[in-house]
Amino acid sequence: MTELLNTLYVQTPGASLHLDGDTVRIALPEPDSPRRTLPLLRLESIVVLGNVNVSGPLLARCAQDGRAVVWMSRGGRFLCRLAGPLRGNVLLRHAQHLAHADPATRLPIARACVAGKIQNSRQLVLRSARDATTAKDSLRAIAADLEASLAAAGTAADIEVLMGVEGAAARAYFEALALMIRKDTGLSFPGRIKRPPTDPVNALLSFLYGLVRSSVHGACEQVGLDPYVGFLHGIRPGKPALALDLMEEFRPAVADRLALTLINRRQVGPGDFETMEGGAVQLTEEGRKTVLTAWQHNRQKERPHAVLGRRVALGLLPSVQARLMARTLRQELPGYLPWTA
Structure with a gap:
């Protein structure tokens, strides 16, 4: 354990x-x-x-x-x-580099990463549609679009096509995210805006995505994987492609769901944000305290894991998925299986 x-x-x-x-x-x-x-x-x-x-x-x-x-x-x-000296077996990182260079190996892993993200996005939309008092039909229609994107991701012929499917699914999902925010919260979502976020909801999402990325990056290094050699995201200097790949499945089910909970329960409101020079918006010190407390509490919650056949704390999921990726690259598993809520 x-x-x-x-x-x-x-x-x-x-x-x-x-x-x-x-x-x-x-x-x-x-x-x-x-x-x-x-x-x-x-x-x-x-x-x-x-x-x-x-x-x-x-x-x-x-x-x-x-x-x-x-x-x-x-x-x-x-x-x-x-994080100190690099851990893990050099043979694992060598296998990772070879997998990236081989389209026949790289594409199925990239498809799995996108499928995990779309499936978790769809589940969050369906959950919101069940609980919604308004926009039920719109949310169900977007869930149907995401289901079609999920099928398209599984048959994408190359990385470029797959990235197009992922982009279309993300646009549809963010339309749904705007509908999931209660009107009486004083906050609204104009669509995803980053670098920098210019409204409170995007500022909250960016903050939570940063926490997810940090957790996943650490899990990759802990297992001995190279965080900078991925399969969906291309290799670029300073870009942790594998960490970005693995965090895709956690964005909706971990970060977005927590953001919606904080907003709709009014634990975070307009007063928890400040506008900086240049128009960037960020959480205040008290707002960050609220979010970090909720984040730590959320990490303790357990969710079912289909591959392990048991419940796993959300805080341990990045490490579990990094290990499954390592086993896939060692050819101990037939393919990478993302975690789905």
Whole structure:
């Protein structure tokens, strides 16, 4: 059994983290702030957002233990990750590179990644259609379109065609996402806008996607995969293609579903966002605290996993799927099977 450890998130501007024996000591900028320490043994990773300092001794200890330290912008954009020496068998990474270079191997894996995303998107739309008091017919029509996209993804002749199917499905899905937000929340979704997000809902989605990406990137490295060599997303310098591939199936079922819950239950509202110079919108410090608390709670929830035949905590799913990808590349499995809600 794998234990789901905690992630320490620090976002207070001017805070600093230090090594204190086998604990991490958190020093806040206010002179009268109480001293806080947490045992390193219980931490899987540390995520710092914005202007937070991490001491050299703490970084060295985390690298030695294999504990990731992740830096993100205050808006949730992934910046970098320190994780110590690269783990895993070089033969696995060699098999991964060969699979990427072989269209007959690469295409089925890419199809599976897209199928997982579309299926989880469709399930979220159907769930919302069942609970909706308005727009039921529109949501069911979009779910039918997604079902057709799912079939098209399974027969796509090459990566370019597959990317076209994925793009069309994403456009239809985001139309549905706008209908899933309750009118009385004070928030609306104008369609996906990123780099930078210019409205609260897109700011929330971007923040959650950054958290998902960090988790998946770490899972790839933990297993010994190369996060930068993927199958759906093309290879580009600085682009973690495999992490982006594997996070596709988690966007709707993990990030989008949590965003809808926070908005529709009014746990997050217009007052939890701020507009920066240039028009970019991001969560306030209090808004980020609310989202991170919900994110940590959500990681504990268990969902059925068809391949394993048991329930798995959402926080462990990236590691499970990275291991299934590794087994696929080692030819221990006939093909990659995405997790579907």
